[in-house]
Amino acid sequence: MSYTIQGFFEPQFQHVIDVFLAQLPQEPRQGGAALTVYHRNQKVVDVWAGVSNKQGKPWQANTMSISYSTTKGVLSTLVHILVDEGLLDYDRPIADYWPAFAQNGKHSITLRHVLTHEAGLYHLRSMIDDAHEMLDWPHMLQKIEQATPLHAAGARVGYHAISFGWIVGGLIEKVSGEPLAQTLAKKITQPLQLDGCYIGVPESELARCSEIIGAARYNPNKAAPSKFVQLQQQLTDKALRLTGFDPNTAAEALIPKGMSRFYLDEPKSLQACNAGAGGVFTARSLAKIYAALANWGELDGVRLLSAQTLREVVKVYNHQRGDVVPMPMHWRLGYHRVFTTWPRTPHAFGHFGYGGSGAWADPSRHLAVGYIVNTGSGSPFADLRLWRINTAIIETVEKLR
Known part of the structure; x- marks a missing residue:
């Protein structure tokens, strides 16, 4: 059974749509996602597919999803x-x-x-x-x-x-x-006329929120992991420790x-107001915020940030591996580097989240992306879905130059 793509996209971005669909679960009733792309201040991709809950409710144009650290x-x-x-x-x-x-x-x-x-x-x-x-x-x-x-x-x-x-x-x-x-x-949602951007969802908007499908659920009767899984985890931990990474330090930050x-x-x-990991968004809203940043702070006549402030914001302030994340994140002021499967993105910045979501801007390519998804429960470093989508977007934009 194949997915039905909803929304619109410019024909030149067909490859992006193909890659977007390839990242969805094999069975359409197992999850859904939405993707919005701005290029040169224009929305060129605004699509969604799949389902928003375990009962098979179709993903809608206004479906929102918790996006964890993308917040x-x-x-x-x-x-x-x-x-x-x-x-x-x-x-x-x-x-x-x-x-x-x-x-x-x-x-x-x-x-x-x-x-x-x-x-x-x-x-x-x-x-x-x-x-x-x-x-x-x-x-x-x-x-x-x-x-x-x-x-x-x-x-x-x-x-x-x-x-x-x-x-x-x-x-x-x-x-x-x-x-x-x-x-x-007052400062972002209303000026940009966003259709879904919340840190603390009003009760009236809860019906629009997707359910996370595939996230681990607590089960006190869950069987102990097999010896193979235990060995695999031990080898992974050992490899990470060789980089100087301490899983206990990561647990301090990530797992209360x-x-x-x-x-x-x-x-x-x-x-609830969980401003570091509990934001709920549409892909359209995320992409529009970053489209303003990609255009040095302004979109559709709305000035979100001054270009002067933004130039300070996007400088890379540290390159080293951190105590919690075992790879250099190239931290800007609140944003990190953008991950792809191969193209270089030295001028791109944004934030990805647990479970696969992410949003970013690249002023050098006049590009902004927002992606939300309700399947998966992994970190942005082990989940390559958005990496692959980003690669397809950049490849397409490079061909349009």
Whole structure:
């Protein structure tokens, strides 16, 4: 049984559509996805296919999906807007805006340290006793205030996989004087007329959210892994350790206690403000945000960011391997490098997420991409679906030059 593609695309992008479809599950009722591409400020691909839940509900034009760490790119864009407006400075201590943040040796940490993942505050597992605490925004801000950094600001790189959202989101609330969701709506969603961009989904929009299909579910009676699987995991861990990677460090950042019983796609999680890993978007909205960034801050007459601020934002600030992610991410201010299966993308930046989603811009190619998907439960480094789609997009655009 084949997929039926919905939406539209320019004929020159047929190869992209073929690759997009090839990344979907073999059986159409096992999941779905959506892809939007802007080239030279024009939407050239806006497609979707598959199903949005386990009952086989067809993916619709307005279907949204939780996009995990892809959220960080949107949150970073929002904080850059506030820098542009003079409400924030990358190099002033966060404690200047948020005095309680200074506790336990955090007085010198700046916004720049956080955006480049050099603040040493990624150890979420040590901050909370259960993953369900992440649903309580004021409680999590207090946990960030009480946290002690693992190292001096700027001394090391460690991906703030989940804690990033409370640090940056909390800072945004301190300087804006309003809830994060309200600032996001005023500064990004409404000006760009986005059709689905939420950090904390309103109850009225929950029906549009896809269900994650294929994510591991907690089962207390689950059989122990086979000896082969155990050996495979041991060999993988050993190979990673040879690169200097410590799985325990990654677990500190990525896996709070109780995570096996915590589901980010449940209504209570979708409605919560999880600004580092809980954003819910359409591919169309993600691509439109990055289309503005690809055009140096402006799209369709709407100025999102000044070109001057954006030029500082997209510089690469560190190249080394981090303590959490065992590969160089080439961190900009809140964005990382763009991954493909071969084409070089030195000027591209964005953010990918657990489960396969991602969004990015490449000003040098006048290109922006947004991709959401509801199948898979792997990291962006082991999940090559978006890498392959990105490669097809770049190949197509290069031929159009």
